[in-house]
Amino acid sequence: MSNIKQQLGSGALSGFASTVFLQPFDLLKTRIQQGDGTLVKRNTATLFQTSRQIVASQGLAGLWRGTNASLIRNVPGISLYLTGLTQLRTAMAGSAYFSASGRTESARNTSVLPKLSSQGNLIAGASTRVTVGFLLNPFSVLKARYESNMYSYTSLSSAFLSIARSGPTELFRGFLASSLRDAPYAGLFVVVYEAVKKHSAYAFPPRSDAQSTFIHTMSGAAAGAVATVSTHPFDVIKTKVQVRTESRYHGFSRTARTIWDQRGIAGFFDGASLRLSRKVLSSAIGWAVYESVLVFMRTL
16 A cells, blocks of 8 residues: 555546546536526526537537546546545554544455544545645636636647636636535545445455445445535535636635525536536546555555
């Protein structure tokens, strides 16, 4: 577990697989969330209509618009997050306060990751996610705007230069909303993921790598669902802050108030089904790939 290169490589592969397969979910979510309630009746911006408009104008490949921007954000992001999380959990496992107790052989066989208490998992997940989010926030802005149809960028480099020229304020636009989304998301995810994995291993002790992978997949999907539903309003705020230029969308509190005034509580759950589907699938794919590759490397 001290081999950081293996962890980075596993994380990068995990990020690549989940990003390429699931880019249409991100694209559609951004398109649905970007709307301004004072200009568009949101009940007309359905998933079917949005998908049909994209395919009609750009073909099926249009659903993968922004994949390169997503890869630039997600491959290093997921790699750094999973590696940083593993390293932090390894360090915290040396503390009697954070280390988990009562482990069984079956539980150990399902994972190569260090075991922590629920408090340790919560702190490790939240702090790692926010740190990586800060470092890569400029690419999050790039990703959101490339997926949106409100900007006519001709290339990734020109898009990034356009954002960078506006200064640090633009590069870190939406970071507060991202942090308020990512910290509880990551903390809840790791807690639920480890809990489900632990109890699944107790109930159905794995006797092969395939069975362990199945447990990782189901645990990741369950954790992704719980964490996504709990934090979705902050994702809506983040998207609007990053893609809209009107003054009413400048800043976290002003954007939240605008959404509330326009559509009430429903406005904070635009694209929830898409994000839920995407997160459940990406969590299942990502963690299954990450842990399976590390388990495979351990046996070499």
